[in-house]
Amino acid sequence: MKQKIILATTYAVHPTRGSEDAMGWNYVLQIARFNKVICITRENNQKAIEEFITLNPKPIFDNITFVYFDTPYWMRFWKRGSRGAMIYYWIWQRSLPAFVKKQNLQFDIAHNATFPNDWTPSYLWKLGKPFVWGPIGHHPLIPSQYLEPFSKKYWITDRLTWLVKNAFWKLSIGLKRTAKKADFIYAMNSSVKDKIKLQNGKYCIRPSIATQDFGFDPNYDIENFNVISAGRFVPLKGFDLTILSFARFVKNLPKEAQNNAKLTLVGKGPEEKYLRSIIKKQGIIDKVEFIDWIEREDLMNLMKSSSLFLFPSHEGAGMVVAEALSFALPVVCLDNCGPGELITPKCGIAVKQQTYKNTVLNLSEALLELYNNPKKHWNMRVEARKHFEETFHWNKRGEWLRNIYEQVY
Known part of the structure; x- marks a missing residue:
């Protein structure tokens, strides 16, 4: 196949950070495996990108040209960190077509790669080339x-x-035009089709998240049942459900088995004090360990020595789910359009959203089911690793994107 030149806009891209920045960086690398890339990102990413490339020279960087763009200071002086990020993202997106034309950039396909949200418009279709939108x-x-x-x-x-969000979905002419003009839309979960009009044959629904393979050790600690969860301590992540379901799980174990159960929570956030109060009230202080944010490699080592990933989050994705699956960890989560769509019944248990009390009950029953059935737990570990290899390895994203580009050009 002849190499194409992909103009990829990645508002968030950084070689050493996590979350959105890591997604942007890895999407660019995956595009560059098969095609040339002109990556347009913000000027505040330039120093980190250039330093990383200098210290880590690789042939793949020959396929990537980074172009840095920001609006004039008077259009962004009010932005501070995450404050006003989505408003500025919209301004940045709207300014891109004029910037690209002024730079006289030559390319075959325009791809709006990040941010992955489906309620703010993209304007890359104005460049008059095949336009890919997503993941959104x-x-x-x-x-x-x-x-x-x-x-x-x-x-x-x-x-x-x-x-x-609903105001944009229902009223934004720019958003409707973006969806109509897109030659292909990459939707990251099934909820997108309920909000955006997707044209048959011009979209796919596939997870946006992925991760590297940090190495898988089939041997694990069968004597202990180590449950792990990670994320920011805010209501969105559902750590209260994590703690309460684990507490009920422990209390339903035989006395002699309770010492073999442990919950590790990795993260920090404004609700840490409240979460600690739940642990104290439930009488499981000696069975729960809090670990502040740590280097990603250290988190991966913790996952490697764990038995199960408990993640009753309410979000629309969840990078940590892919990471857990890479270490063959069965995932227990809620049956929603986020983590619930990232697993299968073979590699995890998705608990139906219901009353608060029954949610805690069923999450704890899922833990008990896997604890009391070592064979099922082992089979789920095998399937979790298989699911990672088939769906969540970053190389799979590169292959998917290559196929999308072949379809539109």
């Missing part, structure tokens, strides 16, 4: 019962954010 998606509305234990501010913020 959104965090769903958090069911009210899961916000009740927390401050009312979280419910208000979640509902206001949802109103803004």
Whole structure:
């Protein structure tokens, strides 16, 4: 196949950070495996990118040209960190076509690769070349019962954010035009098709997340049952459900087996004090370990020595799920459009969203099921690793993108 030149816009891209920045970086690398890439990103990413390439020279970087763009200072002086990020992202996107034309960049396909949200427009279709949009998606509305234990501010913020998203989905002419003009849309979960009009044959629904293979050791600690979870301590991540279901699980074990169960929580956030209070009230302080944010390699080592990944998050994706699967960890989560769509019944258990009390009950029953059935636990470990290799290895994203580009050009 003849190499194409892909103009990839990646608002968030960084070689050493995680989350959105890591996704942007890895998508660019995967595109460059098969095609030339002109990557347009923000000027504040330039220093880190150029330093990394200098210190880590690789042939693949010969396929990538980084172009740095930001609007004039007077259009962004008010932006501070994440404050105003989505507004500035919209301004940045809207300014891109004029910048690309002014630079006289030559390319075959325009690809809006990050941010992965489906409620702000892209304007790359104005460049008159085949246009790929995605991965795109959104965090769903958090069911009210899961916000009740927390401050009312979280419910208000979640509902206001949802109103803004719906206003874009229903009223934004730019968003409707983006969806109509896109030659292909890469949707990251099934909820996208409920909000964006997708044209038959011009879209796919596949996970946006992926991870590297950090190495898999088939031998694991069968004497202990080490449950792990990771993320920011906010209501979105469902750590209250994690703790309460683990507490019930432990209390239903025989006395002699309770010492073999442990929960490790990796992360930090504004609700840590509240989560610690739940642990104290449940009487499981000696069975739960908090670990502050650590280097990704250290987190991977923790996963490697764990038995199961418990992640009742309400988000629309979940990078840590892919990482857990890479270490053959069965995943217990909620049956939603986020983590619930990232697993299969062969490699994890997705618990139906229901009353708060019953959710805790069923999450704990899932833990007990895998603890009491070592054969099923082992089979799920095998399937988890297989699911990672077939779906969540970064190389799979490169192959998918190559096929999409062949379809549109």
